[in-house]
Amino acid sequence: xxxxxxxxxxxxxxxxxxxxxxxxxxxxxxxxxxxxxxxxxxxxxxxxxxxxxxxxxxxxxxxxxxxxxxxxxxxxxxxxxxxxxxxxxxxxxxxxxxxxxxxxxxxxxxxxxxxxxxxxxxxxxxxxxxxxxxxxxxxxxxxxxxxxxxxxxxxxxxxxxxxxxxxxxxxxxxxxxxxxxxxxxxxxxxxxxxxxxxxxxxxxxxxxxxxxxxxxxxxxxxxxxxxxxxxxxxxxxxxxxxxxxxxxxxxxxxxxxxxxxxxxxxxxxxxxxxxxxxxxxxxxxxxxxxxxxxxxxxxxxxxxxxxxxxxxxxxxxxxxxxxxxxxxxxxxxxxxxxxxxxxxxx
Amino acid sequence: xxxxxxxxxxxxxxxxxxxxxxxxxxxxxxxxxxxxxxxxxxxxxxxxxxxxxxxxxxxxxxxxxxxxxxxxxxxxxxxxxxxxxxxxxxxxxxxxxxxxxxxxxxxxxx
Numbered sequence: 001x002x003x004x005x006x007x008x009x010x011x012x013x014x015x016x017x018x019x020x021x022x023x024x025x026x027x028x029x030x031x032x033x034x035x036x037x038x039x040x041x042x043x044x045x046x047x048x049x050x051x052x053x054x055x056x057x058x059x060x061x062x063x064x065x066x067x068x069x070x071x072x073x074x075x076x077x078x079x080x081x082x083x084x085x086x087x088x089x090x091x092x093x094x095x096x097x098x099x100x101x102x103x104x105x106x107x108x109x110x111x112x113x114x115x116x117x118x119x120x121x122x123x124x125x126x127x128x129x130x131x132x133x134x135x136x137x138x139x140x141x142x143x144x145x146x147x148x149x150x151x152x153x154x155x156x157x158x159x160x161x162x163x164x165x166x167x168x169x170x171x172x173x174x175x176x177x178x179x180x181x182x183x184x185x186x187x188x189x190x191x192x193x194x195x196x197x198x199x200x201x202x203x204x205x206x207x208x209x210x211x212x213x214x215x216x217x218x219x220x221x222x223x224x225x226x227x228x229x230x231x232x233x234x235x236x237x238x239x240x241x242x243x244x245x246x247x248x249x250x251x252x253x254x255x256x257x258x259x260x261x262x263x264x265x266x267x268x269x270x271x272x273x274x275x276x277x278x279x280x281x282x283x284x285x286x287x288x289x290x291x292x293x294x295x296x297x298x299x300x301x302x303x304x305x306x307x308x309x310x311x312x313x314x315x316x317x318x319x320x321x322x323x324x325x326x327x328x329x330x331x332x333x334x335x336x337x338x339x340x341x342x343x344x345x346x
Numbered sequence: 347x348x349x350x351x352x353x354x355x356x357x358x359x360x361x362x363x364x365x366x367x368x369x370x371x372x373x374x375x376x377x378x379x380x381x382x383x384x385x386x387x388x389x390x391x392x393x394x395x396x397x398x399x400x401x402x403x404x405x406x407x408x409x410x411x412x413x414x415x416x417x418x419x420x421x422x423x424x425x426x427x428x429x430x431x432x433x434x435x436x437x438x439x440x441x442x443x444x445x446x447x448x449x450x451x452x453x454x455x456x
Binding site for chain 1: 364366367368426429430432436437439440441443444445447448
């Protein structure tokens with residue numbers, strides 16, 4: 001195993017669980033997900049496929065943002081970096097092959113077949129996903145899911161997992177090159193100069209483009225995705241809520257693992273660097289992404305703040321992010337977010 | 347239990363105009379269940395006006411059974427519980443759905 005199984009391969013646990021549900025003919029749960037006795041959540045095929053597709057888009061955006069901030073968009077085609085990214089992604093795919101066999105998810109040849117088609121997000125991904133959703137709902141009503149539909153869902157998930165990690169690895173390789181070629185300050189500067197634009201670009205990508213295309217437009221669907229999607233590859237727990245002076249309510253989120261930190265740690269180590277040396281290249285973007293999400297989803301009767309307390313990527317300790325809400329009349333935020341993310345206030 | 351008509355007509359008195367500054371919208375309640383009906387809510391310049399039937403083109407449409415709307419506005423069930431359980435759907439811009447949730451002085455019986 002090249003990458004850390006705890007950080008980088010929770011997908012395998014979820015897809016193994018999906019197979020177990022099928023073996024018990026529990027197709028509703030296979031598609032719709034279920035809460036697990038140990039406190040974990042199996043998000044279900046509908047949510048996992050949409051979640052992993054959305055993070056494919058996120059990782060491309062992260063990679064492009066970093067190169068733009070570094071002032072080196074040309075590194076996209078830098079032969080040394082492209083080669084290293086491919087080499088490291090091949091290692092990820094080798095892990096996937098080991099895990100699909102060990103967990104009896106799909107025959108190992110299916111990974112080769114997906115690779116032969118190319119990992120990149122297909123141009124017709126949204127139509128395909130919505131067709132699968134419609135066929136799944138019809139199948140659930142009829143009491144069975146067609147085998148080709150089931151395997152289509154597995155293929156969708158496996159391709160997305162591989163591809164989003166491909167872009168994530170590539171971003172890590174670029175971050176490592178920036179540190180090697182120009183020093184750690186250059187990485188910090190590249191991130192800081194693009195954090196604000198990334199914050200709104202990723203929100204537009206998620207909430208205005210990818211999620212509606214994936215059939216997640218209704219607020220109930222989006223809340224479900226927000227609450228369950230992260231369990232596709234994260235071990236998540238809620239921390240102890242507390243009150244602070246000024247009617248502040250602080251809600252900590254604790255992430256025991258991190259796909260991004262797992263990847264960046266390996267990329268750093270394979271480049272002969274300390275394991276947290278590239279962490280700022282992920283954690284700062286996570287912080288602004290979280291802040292924007294809270295600004296979008298919190299109702300106007302509160303004003304939200306969101307910050308990183310510690311993180312695996314930067315501190316080598318479990319990620320803790322805190323959401324703080326204060327009672328407010330914050331309709332101005334709703335109108336501002338509407339304009340920034342969806343493009344019009346009316 | 348209140349009727350859906352009683353609840354719909356009570357909405358202007360539950361409306362918090364100070365929360366709707368700059369937010370002018372037409373919202374349609376398109377309801378099924380025990381009392382199928384349509385109601386149009388117009389929020390304009392800090393006032394809320396309710397009309398029976400679909401009288402305007404809505405920006406946001408709320409779909410579900412009338413009994414769930416009654417439960418929500420009489421404070422028997424938290425609104426997000428109904429939305430998360432998909433007993434109520436809100437069709438339209440996501441931010442409008444978020445904003446709508448903050449406009450009401452709802453009683454709480456739960």
